[in-house]
Amino acid sequence: DTAVSQTPKYLVTQMGNDKSIKCEQNLGHDTMYWYKQDSKKFLKIMFSYNNKELIINETVPNRFSPKSPDKAHLNLHINSLELGDSAVYFCASSQVAGGNEQFFGPGTRLTVL
């Protein structure tokens, strides 16, 4: 069973479009995260959700919005996509907030043309 899954695995789209990436975890964890890994392979945290509350919000553009319909899902919506949004986006989860071990999904490679 896949612990943390993301869809789609690859996403190619035009500049200006709106897209969503889905994430699901079946670990029963309370906290989920979104990370961005840029072309230089550097990982940066974007958001985390704990019991439907946003507890981290790095200085990312407000074109990015996380949405959590329930504890097992944290989707990432991106409006008006820009070339600089091209990256690999990783979802992760941990049992509780506050620094427990994090488990990562396989990543979604987003390419904006």
Added chain:
Amino acid sequence: KQEVTQIPAALSVPEGENLVLNCSFTDSAIYNLQWFRQDPGKGLTSLLLIQSSQREQTSGRLNASLDKSSGRSTLYIAASQPGDSATYLCAVFNNNDMRFGAGTRLTVKP
């Protein structure tokens, strides 16, 4: 602002060699430190998690140490194998923020 540095950026060793990967961080007020492995085009796999009150953690051929006061952690890999080839990332967690190093790309040659 927490900064995490990993040295070396890349390392190539012959199979069977023991090796050490280094991670340093600027703010010693961390909650924990986690080592990950990332294979090309793949996600991150958690290897070891060291809480701030711990000095080391071991899993199989891997041993991670933590010296919070000096802002350093090391990942020791014993008897390296070609399958260990990957990028190794360390990340520190504090105040609901997780900061990653840029990683060490390890190649183990048969």
